[in-house]
Amino acid sequence: MNATQNTWPWKVLLAVILIGMAAAIYGSVKKIDYEWRWYRVPQYFVYQGEEVHKIPFDGRITAVVANGDVSTVTMTSESDEVKTVTVDTKTIKVSEGEDLFVGDTVGFTATWHLGPLVKGLWTTMWLSAISSVLALAIGLCTGLARISKNYTVNMLAAIYVEIIRGTPLLVQIFIAYFFIGTVFNLSRNVAGVGALALFAGAYVAEIVRAGIQSIPRGQMEAARSLGMTMPQAMMDIVLPQAFKRILPPLSGQFISLIKDSSLVSVIAITDLTKSGREIITSTFATFEVWLVVAAMYLLVTSLLSQLVFYMERRLAISD
Amino acid sequence: MISAQNVTKIFTGRGITVRAVDNVSVEVASGEVVVIIGPSGSGKSTFLRCINGLELFNSGHIFIDKVDLAHKKTNLNHIRAEVGMVFQQFNLFPHKTVLENLTLAQMRVRKRSKAVAIEKGRQLLKKVGISEKADEYPSRLSGGQQQRVAIARALAMDPKIMLFDEPTSALDPEMVGEVLDVMKQLAREGMTMVVVTHEMGFAREVADRVIFMDEGKVVEVGTPEHFFTNPREERAKLFLKQVL
Ligand SMILES: Nc1ncnc2c1ncn2[C@@H]1O[C@H](COP(=O)(O)OP(=O)(O)OP(=O)(O)O)[C@@H](O)[C@H]1O
Ligand SMILES: [Mg+2]
Numbered sequence: 001m002n003a004t005q006n007t008w009p010w011k012v013l014l015a016v017i018l019i020g021m022a023a024a025i026y027g028s029v030k031k032i033d034y035e036w037r038w039y040r041v042p043q044y045f046v047y048q049g050e051e052v053h054k055i056p057f058d059g060r061i062t063a064v065v066a067n068g069d070v071s072t073v074t075m076t077s078e079s080d081e082v083k084t085v086t087v088d089t090k091t092i093k094v095s096e097g098e099d100l101f102v103g104d105t106v107g108f109t110a111t112w113h114l115g116p117l118v119k120g121l122w123t124t125m126w127l128s129a130i131s132s133v134l135a136l137a138i139g140l141c142t143g144l145a146r147i148s149k150n151y152t153v154n155m156l157a158a159i160y161v162e163i164i165r166g167t168p169l170l171v172q173i174f175i176a177y178f179f180i181g182t183v184f185n186l187s188r189n190v191a192g193v194g195a196l197a198l199f200a201g202a203y204v205a206e207i208v209r210a211g212i213q214s215i216p217r218g219q220m221e222a223a224r225s226l227g228m229t230m231p232q233a234m235m236d237i238v239l240p241q242a243f244k245r246i247l248p249p250l251s252g253q254f255i256s257l258i259k260d261s262s263l264v265s266v267i268a269i270t271d272l273t274k275s276g277r278e279i280i281t282s283t284f285a286t287f288e289v290w291l292v293v294a295a296m297y298l299l300v301t302s303l304l305s306q307l308v309f310y311m312e313r314r315l316a317i318s319d
Numbered sequence: 320m321i322s323a324q325n326v327t328k329i330f331t332g333r334g335i336t337v338r339a340v341d342n343v344s345v346e347v348a349s350g351e352v353v354v355i356i357g358p359s360g361s362g363k364s365t366f367l368r369c370i371n372g373l374e375l376f377n378s379g380h381i382f383i384d385k386v387d388l389a390h391k392k393t394n395l396n397h398i399r400a401e402v403g404m405v406f407q408q409f410n411l412f413p414h415k416t417v418l419e420n421l422t423l424a425q426m427r428v429r430k431r432s433k434a435v436a437i438e439k440g441r442q443l444l445k446k447v448g449i450s451e452k453a454d455e456y457p458s459r460l461s462g463g464q465q466q467r468v469a470i471a472r473a474l475a476m477d478p479k480i481m482l483f484d485e486p487t488s489a490l491d492p493e494m495v496g497e498v499l500d501v502m503k504q505l506a507r508e509g510m511t512m513v514v515v516t517h518e519m520g521f522a523r524e525v526a527d528r529v530i531f532m533d534e535g536k537v538v539e540v541g542t543p544e545h546f547f548t549n550p551r552e553e554r555a556k557l558f559l560k561q562v563l
Contacts, residue, residue: 221373222410222469226424226476227400236423241414318414318456 029287037285041292044115044279050108053085061098061106073106120275121296127193127271128258134197135257136250139204144234146209157205164202170263172199177267192264200257207253211246212238244315251308255301262297272296320480320511321347321370326379328365328535339365340376341535347480352512354522354543357532358558363515366532367482370513371402384479400428403473407485409465411457417444417468418453421475429476436475443471447501463494467501474505481505483514519563523547531555 059077071089076082087107094106114122145157164172176195177188186194215238223233265274276293280286328340339362347353355363368374370381372388372395381388383398412420421440425431431439444450447467449460457465466486473481483502487495499521506512506525516522522529522543529546531539531554539552547563550556 216408216410218406218408218410219412222404222406222412223424224396225371225373225399225402225404225406226472227396227428228424229396232427236427237412241412244414318416319458 034287036288037283038288040283040285041288044117044275044289046112046118047115048110049113050091050110052108053087053106055100055102055104055106056083057081058102059100061094061096061100064092064094064096070109071107075100075106116270116275116279117272117292117296120270120272121300123270123275124258124261124272124297125300127189127196127264127269128254128261131193131196131200131261132254132257134193135200135204135253138197138201139208142201142205143208143212146205147212161202161205164199165206169195169199169260170266173263173267188264188267188269192261192267192269196257196261196264199260200253203253203256204250207246207249208242211242214245215241244312247308247312247315251304255304258301258304259297320349320351320384321345321513322380322382323366323370324380324382326366326369326376326381328362328369328374328376338535340369342379343532343535343537344379345530345537345540347511347513349479349511350509351527352506352510352514352525353528353530354526355513355515355530355532356517356519356522356558356562357538361532362535363532364484365535367404367484367513367515370480370482371399371404373399373404396428400424400476401479403476403478403481405466405469405473405481405483405486407488409457409462409469409489411465411469411472413457416454416456417449417460420457420468421472424472425475439475440471443474444468446474446504447471448497461494462490463497466490466494466498470498470501470505480511480513483512483516485515485517487516487518517562519547531558533558 055075057075057077059075059081061073062076062082063072063074065072065074066089069089070086071092072084072086073092073094074082074084085106087109091108092106094100094104100106142157142160145153146161148154148157173192173195176198177186177191180186180194181188181191219237219241220233223237224230228236261271262273265271265277268274270278272293276289279289283289323343323345326340326343327338330337330339341362343362343366345353355366357363365374369376369388370383376389379389383402386393386398388395388398411417412423415423418437418440421443422433422436425436425439426433429436441450441453444453447470449464449467452460452464452468457468460468466489470481470486486502487498490498495518499518502512502514502521503525514521514526524543526543529541529543530537531546531550531552533554539546539550539555541550546555547559550559
């Protein structure tokens with residue numbers, strides 16, 4: 001056998017399989033006679049809204065100066081108060097010397113607004129980011145507690161991990177919002193972030209524990225034999241080495257967290273998934289919207305994977 | 320300098336109890352080099368680890384410079400800073416460069432400035448003969464070089480005592496010499512050393528005293544001449560016959 005085998009037949013096979021699957025999906029969709037309306041989707045990313053400008057007093061238009069696409073309109077009230085507004089030239093509704101009453105329309109300006117998909121993506125991202133940071137902190141503390149020799153600390157951590165890992169996230173979110181949230185008067189965002197952070201924290205704790213335990217005992221002993229305290233040895237010697245090892249499973253956990261954050265839509269947080277659902281109720285472009293939403297999740301998660309991949313290579317210099 | 324009195328260390332686990340160190344009493348004077356030998360499992364490592372508090376013993380006392388390790392108020396971190404230890408498996412910090420390995424504890428424990436720590440680190444690397452590797456990571460070094468870095472790392476703390484636990488056992492034969500040379504130099508400079516080793520040549524050449532341990536007990540103590548030519552105990556004779 002030749003060591004440098006040709007890979008192109010396998011690449012062709014892969015392409016054939018993928019195209020075949022795409023064709024099968026396309027064919028099935030054709031059969032159910034679905035009308036694709038992709039043109040409706042972009043407006044949910046950004047759209048142009050018109051803002052109306054009105055005169056704030058009874059008065060007269062004293063000047064209209066056109067400057068390309070925009071015009072500056074100067075208005076003077078009966079008590080000689082002067083105001084200027086800038087509107088789009090094409091939308092201008094008044095001319096110089098005209099008398100107006102308060103509230104009459106002078107013109108419009110068009111401005112770009114972020115659509116619900118972008119807003120939802122933003123919500124998903126900050127929700128996941130805050131939850132991740134909290135989960136990391138919770139997981140680090142719990143992971144350290146899990147390897148602690150103190151029975152109480154150790155058991156408390158173990159019970160927390162057991163409870164979280166043994167119950168569905170959806171139920172945890174309901175409990176966080178409807179039970180704990182009601183008792184302590186928490187907003188839905190706090191309940192959502194809290195539930196996600198506690199959920200991911202339990203998994204991070206196990207990852208951290210395994211990572212620390214994978215560092216040879218000799219490392220801790222060498223550090224202690226130099227007179228370093230337990231926390232110093234942890235911070236300078238064990239955790240940095242453990243971090244390198246737990247980075248891949250940790251990033252997997254955070255990618256899961258981004259995806260799991262879609263569940264907070266059940267407590268009416270308008271994340272990417274909830275935005276998708278809301279758009280569908282008004283457009284009925286079900287297929288398009290869900291495909292776009294899926295693609296947006298995929299984009300975020302693969303960017304995160306790339307970032308982690310880059311970090312791994314940076315950390316590999318001491319190998 | 321070191322005074323161990325009736326030290327006993329018992330391991331319990333999986334239903335069996337092992338008296339790893341059994342009523343051991345040893346005195347080591349300042350500047351003395353003591354070599355501990357004995358068969359595998361005789362408790363040499365465990366005793367050494369008791370001396371710098373890596374292992375807590377069940378009964379007895381160990382005084383380092385008159386400070387009792389068994390006393391509740393003793394800060395073991397302070398003791399460990401004064402007692403350097405070199406391990407069989409080197410245990411260098413793989414994520415730090417050679418020089419960082421030497422400077423970290425100086426800064427954290429001795430509170431030296433970075434410049435002072437680096438100065439000291441470079442000086443010690445020169446002493447153990449690997450100044451050109453200062454900015455390498457440990458994984459790029461040979462076993463002998465790694466062990467010399469480990470010795471330098473311990474020395475960087477200006478310890479009063481150095482403990483060596485089979486420092487050459489994990490090395491390829493051709494690298495044993497370079498590590499032993501560094502240890503011999505230390506001994507000549509008057510460092511107080513306790514060395515667990517199977518290198519009988521080293522023991523004969525450098526040791527002031529040889530301690531033979533078996534089954535957790537000190538079986539025989541003597542000068543190298545006495546021990547290697549005319550040991551009293553049967554077990555020591557048997558052991559020497561096997562290793563020489
Ligand atoms: N952490 C531990 N838990 C339980 N038993 C242990 C532990 N460490 C050592 N022992 C036991 O204590 C005894 C002494 O071990 P020790 O490592 O001190 O021997 P040694 O003389 O250093 O042997 P070697 O020459 O193989 O290094 C052995 O029986 C060993 O199994
Ligand atoms: Mg040993």
